[in-house]
Amino acid sequence: MSDREVRVVEQVNKTLFLGGKWREPASGASFAVEDPSTRKVLCEVSDAGERDAMEALDIAAKAQPDWQRTAPRERGEILHRAYGLLMERQEDLATLMTLEMGKPLSEARGEIAYAAEFFRWFSEEAVRIEGGFSLSPDGKSRFLIMKQAVGPCMLITPWNFPMAMGTRKIGPAIAAGCTMILKPAHQTPLSALALAGILTEAGLPEGVLSVLPTTDPGGITEPLLTDGRIRKLSFTGSTAIGRRLLEQSSGQVLRTSMELGGNAPFLVFDDADLDAAVDGAMLAKMRNIGEACTAANRIYAQSGIAEEFSRRLSERMGALRLGRGLEDNVDVGPLIDDKARKKVQDLVDDAVNLGANVLVGGGPGDGPGHFYRPTVLANVPFAAELSRTEIFGPVAPVMPFETEEEVLRASNDTEFGLVSYVYTRDLNRALRVAEALETGMVGLNQGVVSNPAAPFGGVKHSGLGREGGRVGIDEFLESKYVGIGGL
Template structure:
C-alpha cells in the first residue's frame, strides 16, 4: 500500500475514534462545547477535533474516580490483573491502528510508532503480573514487645499528565501500575496528541473496566484543569511526564494540598565514546539514541563527547549515517525520519542550530530548515561545538547531534555531569572495568553501557537532579502508587 493509500485508510479509521471526554464510563462533550484541532505534522493540517475539558469537567472526572475508588481498591488483585492482561491483548491486536493514530497526530514514522505501541502494551502485561505482588512485611520489633506489620495500600485518586512525544507509552506506563495497585485515575493527555489516549479509553470501555476507574480529559486549558484537580482533597497522587519548567510549576501547585508526586522531567543525555570503543557499535548506538522518535525523546542523546583520537572518524561516520536517513511522512514506505510535532518545535531546533553555528560550530550535514508543508528539520551533525553553546545546555528535542572532543576520562565525566539534568547517559567502551567505573561516576538515574536504548517495562525509569522524582516501570513503578501503612500489633 502506498503512502497516499495508507494515509487515506488511517484517516478513515479516525471516524471510529471517539472524540469526546471519557468520564465515569461515558462519552460526552466539554461543558462549554469547546473543541481542539488535532494537526497532522506532515501536512500542517487538521485531521480531527476533540473535546476540550473545562474545570467543571475536571471536577466531574475526579468525582467519578473518587466514587469508583473503594470498589476498585477492593477488587481482588487477580481480577485487576486479568483486566490489565485483556488490555494488553486488545492493544496488541490493534497495534497497526494505534500506530497509525500516533503517526497522524505526532508525526513519527510508522516503524517508530509500531515500536511504541509494542512498548506501551508491555506495561499492561508487566503490571498484570505485578498486580498480584503488592507485598507487605511482618517482623518482630527489636524490643520484642510487638509485631511490625506493614501493608501496601493504593494511594487513591491519581491525576496523570502525559506528553505528546510518546502518547501511548507514557499513558500506559502510568495507568498500568496505578490500576494494578488499586488506584483510580484521571488522564490528561497532551493537547497535541489526544487521539491515542481516547483510543485507549475506548479500549478500556470494550474490555469491561468498571466506570470511573479510568477517565480521560483532553484539554487546551491544561494549567487551569490540572490545578483544579490538584486542589481537590480527594486527589492524592500526581504523576507527570514533561518538561522541567512545567514540572516545577506543578510541584508548586501540588504543594498546596501536599499531593504525592512522581515527576519524569527533561533530559540532556551525554553520549560518551572512548577511543577503544567498537566504532561500528558506537555509531549504530548513537544513531539509535539520537534518532529514536526523531530525537523527540527525553532519553535522546543530546551531547556527544568523543575521545580526541577518534572524534573525526566518529563525526564523519555519524554524519554519513544521519544524512542517509529518508525523510518524509511517517506512513510512507521506507521513511526513517518524520516531521517534528509542530511549528514551534521545528523553529526551536532551527534556532539552536543557528545559534551554535554563530558561535563557531561547523555544520557537517543538515543544518537548514526545509521548505514545503509539514514541520520537517533535516538530520544535522555539528562539529567543533564550543562549551558555552546553548545546544549543549538545552534539551534539543530534534534530529541534531553536536560533537565535542575530550582527552581524559576525568574530563569526559566532568563534561557529562555539567548539567542540571540527570536522566540518562550513554557510554561506549570495550573496557568493561572502565565502562562500569564511568557508569558509577555519571550523575544520572540510568546508563546505557554499550547500548543505545535503556527503556524497559521491567526496569526502573527515572532521573536525578532536575530530571525528576521517583521511578516508573519495574516493581518500583508499582510502589509509586501505594502508601505504606504500619500496624503495631501484639499476639
C-alpha cells in the same frame, strides 16, 4: 488522507471520557488536531474545562473505595486483556499515532508494542503487592506492614510518546487499585482516547478512568491538585512545568512522580567499537525524531577517534529519508510544530556562530510540514547553548574531549540527570564512569535504555520517582504500619 487513514481517525470517539462514559464537555467546545507532516486538520476533539475536571474528580473519588477492594487478580486480568487488544490493533493504532504525532510508522508500531508491555508487566505485578510481618527488636510486639492504594490519581502525559506514556502510568495505577484522571497533551489526544476505549472493552469498571483532552491544561490541573481528593500526581513533561505542578501539589502534600527534561551525554572513548558506537548514537539520537527526553543531547568523542566517528555518523544521518511518516521507507518524520522547529534552528545557529562545523543537514526540510533535516555538527564548543538545552530534534552535536576526568566534568555540568550513554571496551573504565555519571540511568554499550521491566527515572532536575520495573507500582501504593501488642 487516504480512505484507510480517514477510517482510523473516525473510529476513535472524540468526546470526553468521564468515568467510563463518553460525554460532550460542559462548554460544548472543541479543538482541532493537526497532522504535523501536512498541517492539515485531522478532526475536532472535545475541549475539557474546569467543570468537566471536577465532575471527573467526583467520579474518581466515589469509585475509589470499591475499586481498591477489587481482587488483585481481577485487576491484573483487565490489564492483560488490554495488552492483547493493543497488540491485536497495533497497525491501526500505529497509523493513528503517526497521523497525530508524525513519527515514522515503523517507530509507531514499536511504540504500540512497548506500550502494551507496560500493561502485561503490571498485570503480573498486581498479584505481587506484598507487605510484611516481623517481630519487634525487643520482642514485645509485632509489626504488620500493609500496602494500600494511594487513592485517586492525576496523570499527565506528553505528546512525544502518546500511547506508551499513558500505559506506563495507567498500568501501575490499575494494578495498585487507584482511580485516575488522565490529561493527554492537546497535540496528541487521539491515542489516549483510543486507549480509553480499549480499556473499556477489556472490562475496566465505570468510574476508574477519565480522559480529559484540553487546550487549557492549567485551568483543569490546578483545581484538581488543590482540591484535596487527588492524592497522587504523575507527570511526564518539561522541567519548567514540573516545577509549577510541584508548587501546586505542595498545598495538599501530594505524592508526586516527575519524569522531566533531559540533557543526555553520549560518551565515546577511543577504545570503543566504533561501528557499535555509531549504531548506538543513531538509536540514542534519532529515536522518535530526536524528540525524546532520553535522546543523546551531547555527544562527546575522545580526540583520537572524534573525526572518524563524526564522519561515520554523518554518513548515516545524511542517508536518512525525511518525509511523511506513513510513506514507505521514511526514516524521519516532522517535528511536532513550528515552535519546535524554530528552537532547533536557533540552537544550530548559535553553535555555528561559536565555531561548530555543519557536516550534514543544518536547516529545515522541504514540504508543508514541520520538517528539519538530520544534522551533525562537529567541533561543537562546550559554550554552545545546545550543550545546556534539550534539543528535542534530529541534531547530533559532536564535542571532542581528551581525558576521562574532563568528559565526566562536562557530562555532569548540568542541572539535568536522566540518562547517559557510555561506549568503551575497558570494563574497569565502564564501571568507573557509570558510577561517576550523575544520572538515573546509564546505557553501557547500548543506545536504548527504556524497558517496562526496568526502573525509569532521573536525578537532579530530571525528576522524582521511578516508572516501570518492580518499583513502578510502589509509586501508587502507601505503606501502613500496624503495631500489634499484647501477644
